Amino acid sequence: MTVLSEVSQVAAGPADGRGCVAELHQIRARALAGPGEEATAAQYARGKLTARERIGLLLDTGSFREVGQLRRHRASGFGLEGRRPYTDGVVTGWGTVEGRRVFVYAHDFRIFGGALGEAHAAKIHKVMDMALAAGAPLVSLNDGAGARIQEGVSALAGYGGIFQRNTRASGVIPQISVMLGPCAGGAAYSPALTDFVFMVRDTSQMFITGPDVVRAVTGEEITHNGLGGADVHAETSGVCHFAYDDEETCLAEVRYLLSLLPQNNRADPPRVQCTDPPGRRCERLAALVPADGSRPYDMAEVIAEIVDDGEVLEVHERWAGNIICALARLDGQAVGVVASQPKALAGVLDIEASEKAARFVQMCDAFNIPLVTLVDVPGFLPGVGQEHGGIIRHGAKLLYAYCNATVPRISLVLRKAYGGAYIVMDSQSIGADLTYAWPANEIAVMGAEGAAGVIFRRRIAAAPDPAAARARMVKEYKAELMHPYYAAERGLVDDVIDPAETREVLIASLAMLRTKHADPPSRKHGNPPQ
Template sequence: MSTLEFTSDQIGRENFAERAAAMLEAAEERARSRQHPKGRLTARERITRLLDPNTFHEINRFQGGDIDAGFLGSAVITGFGTIDERMVAVWAQDFSVQGGTLGQVEGEKIVRLIEQALTLRIPIISLLDSGGARIQEGVTALAEYGRIFKATSTASGVIPQISVILGPCAGGAVYGPALTDFIIMTKRSSYMFVTGPSVVKAATGEEISSEDLGGGDLHNTQSGVAHFLAEDEDDALEYARALMTYLPSNCQDSPPHYAFDPSCIPAAAARVGNLVPESAKQPYDMVSVVEALVDHGEFLEVQSLFAPSIVVGFACFEGRPVGIVANQPLHDAGTLDVNASEKAARFVQFCDAFGLPIVTLVDVPGYRPGSEQERAGIIRRGAKMITAYSSATVPLITVIIRKAYGGAYIVMGSKSLGADVNYSWPASEIAVMGSEGAVDILFRRELIKAGEDGKSIAEQRAKYQEEYAKQSVNPNLSLKKGELDALIEPSQTRSVICRSLSVLRTKQRECHSPRIHANAPL
């Protein structure tokens, strides 16, 4: 604790402002001396860089401290401020005070802030840098984690919640951010793990570094726990600010709407068809397609390093934010696997909770085949995507870019799952399966007979594949059955999406089901 000496006349009420400022500066100087040598900002410096200048209003600054003795005692700073002039609640753990550990006072301050954010219906952003539970307080500290988890769960789906990991986050502390909507980590300086390297070694004998056990790279590329890997603290805080530009303040508020000049329609939108090869087997970058279609080419991708066969993120059409879900042919041909399914499902669920329309761009050959996926639970985990789309009540717009096969066609925002409008480019391939697999099933007897008659099985197979492709691998049946609303030229894609969003703007979202909640696969 930073302490200051005061004379008896200084302890008078009339000098409180001066004493408070002196205590704050002493605490901040102590924090700088501990954080700066490690290349890290202090808690208050982080808050300052996150929020608009001079807007932070701290609450409960002296809770847990000793005003008469002249020190601040809490390892967490809580308060309110603005981001782009919109009010947010923020709390930041102060590692310079008892390693940022959480005890009763810290728990009370955090829970109180979450409750106030709920009452005010404003987003809450947490900046985490902590050694975990305060061992000296035993079960009291653990109970405070439980109360934080409860408050965070109560706020889930009501107000956006963003967690920025800027140091260690260990033990029970990791479940607080895991319950929030987005987790941002930094390279080489933020860690998340349930048990640290020393505990792992004691329990299993395995020697492992903090980075390999729970660093930002691992949680962004392998576990999927985090949503963005920042270069440094400033990059992490800037990403949090960028997220806020697309999100409403609460589930009952409308997403922000930005002025859009019609003369600023991206020229690339008219040429988007040039970005997609004719051959269904040739890869291309779906992110480039998205950037060609959206306002100013600005696309804020989420979880770009995890499950890369599917792309999710935020963008705007005519100044209105949307969520985008799209297959990525650059990775595993854009197939769906367990990780891609969960990534897309959680994102769709978030967009639906906060009233963001969802635009789905489809180019999917199917689910990734193999015993590995079956053992990983593709049936259970893939079903999450079905639940997310079928229960979504926001406007749903789907465009099939090149192909959509089998069960993957269904789950990628099909009309049968509740999409409002579905379009397709004219040359798209839509079928139960590709011609190669279909011919071996549909013409199995003919191929066997051809072999018995001495004919070339390869030639016969090619002939049947051509016939099947002409008759079945096209959008015609989908148009005929009403599963597609129209075929559109690639150059029309942006304008059709914009018109559809305009039409669907007044879509009613009431739920008339009597159930408490569905028992969706988890």
């Protein structure tokens, strides 16, 4: 019996309001019971939770308000006759995370494998429109098998509507995609359009064409996880920002990320009460960073020493490890940290590092998150592969992102900043509001060894002892053009600070810049390098 026929029977019965309400509650309970215990057991056997269990972990307890519970598809034929389950395979609605409104949709893999059809897509379109109108974050819990083949082109058109809404919402509200199962074909483009992508190892995969198609076309043998698993996208492709071992941890980290983001582009990120003293001296920094510019160290430890309580959420932690992009707090205020990582490729900038940092800078600027850039960069990575791969074009992406950013921007040179990489890493010349340096900094076109070899090549070659002459010229170049106060004397560094005072200086600077207002030029949009 359908819900409509049941409702008709109730309406035709005795005019007892309480009885009608009780019976209607029973009808709703039956309608929302889901596909049954067998389908749920199969979901658990795959190591996955149900859609409603996932929503329960994401949102504050009891806060979820569902919309479209009784929606069903209207398709017929091709095996869909008599199979019209309620929700149509996606649960949509809104709730709160730490008391702040969040919209969510979750594919129910137990119904048609979570495949998207016309009614399914319409529900997603509605909740996306609601999120944009309300100015609140949107989280998608993805666990679907792509377009519903039985519904043909109507299903494909549903994806087009999702992509259009992803694009309209970009930079307006935070969009987070959580991959908790398969995501194949055109469906994978929606997560790629969002701000952050989370994945769970072993149970989630993303790819345009699956292993069977790859085998048929190229002859390559590969597993689902080997082609598009969480580790592949976290380490190799850069599609995934965060990867976790289980759904519970993954969804807890989504909640934490939301706590660092504003509701929309018109709001500031939420401030929290800070128990870490703003004036705390960071005496460990001098020991963490070797004075010798050729010695590596872990910039992640430097960041943890500076920020509130050492708490850092690193974005794309395992991709392009020569640069760090992280969200943290300074005196309770959310900040985006971009930092060279000397322990990976000596902290040089390359194609992947430039892309990673550029997208992060754009995200922070879109959502009013101040930027702190920690610089210890020897330059761009040289090599035929980098040049042919478009390092000029990709490096320009980071340059464009910084130049376009209007949020408060502070840069700090820890040791060295050479060549074009110095300019690109938010130097004062491209618009940093404040630029600081530690006393042992070296800001120059290139390292002293290389510079002396170019400038004094003939004198070195003609000297009786070329090695001694070269050492003398290197020392002379350092003394004249690379001493720690050279850039400060020319106004390219606002102050040379004691490393132990770094936290205090950054917090005071951010407090001063809190009311910064910058009007971008009047234009439809820029044309960033691709």
